[in-house]
Amino acid sequence: MASVKQVQVTFDCADPERVARFWCEVLGYVVPPPPEGFADWAEFDRALPPERQGSAFACVDPTGVGPRLFFQRVPEGKVVKNRLHLDVRAGTGLVGQGRVDVLEAEGARLVALGGVRVRLLSADGFNESCLIMQDVEGNEFCLD
Secondary structure (H helix, E strand, C coil), X not given: CCCCCCCEEEEEECCHHHHHHXXXXXXXXXXXXXXXXXXXXXXXXXXXXXXXXXXXXXXXXXXXXXXXXXXXXXXXXXXCCCCCCEEECCCXXXXXXXXXXXXXXXXXXXXXXXXXXXXXXXXXXXXXXXXXXXXXXXXXXXXX
């Protein structure tokens, strides 16, 4: 039997720190401590060669349960819909208008942080309602 592996979710983006800090706010994640010998990540970044400065950033679940999120700078912009996205479980266990109200409130909080509300998918008898959103660089995710 194979052993369970840890998972890291990696985002390609233009501005890794900006996107990482958005996701910290979405998920309640934190920026991990900088490597030993550096007072903060800015000091670490300045120690890198110029072409590597600002090229990556990460955030972690402070409880250690969720996956680490890693953000890496890539030269190309986002062109098409994501083939993989995160579902942020904001309305777990809720149904009907109560669920929609919670999703809309959380969506409004994330819009204030720079996210974009795309559309509400209403319950259809099989799936409950979910709110489609985009992060600060247009990566799709769902509040469900």
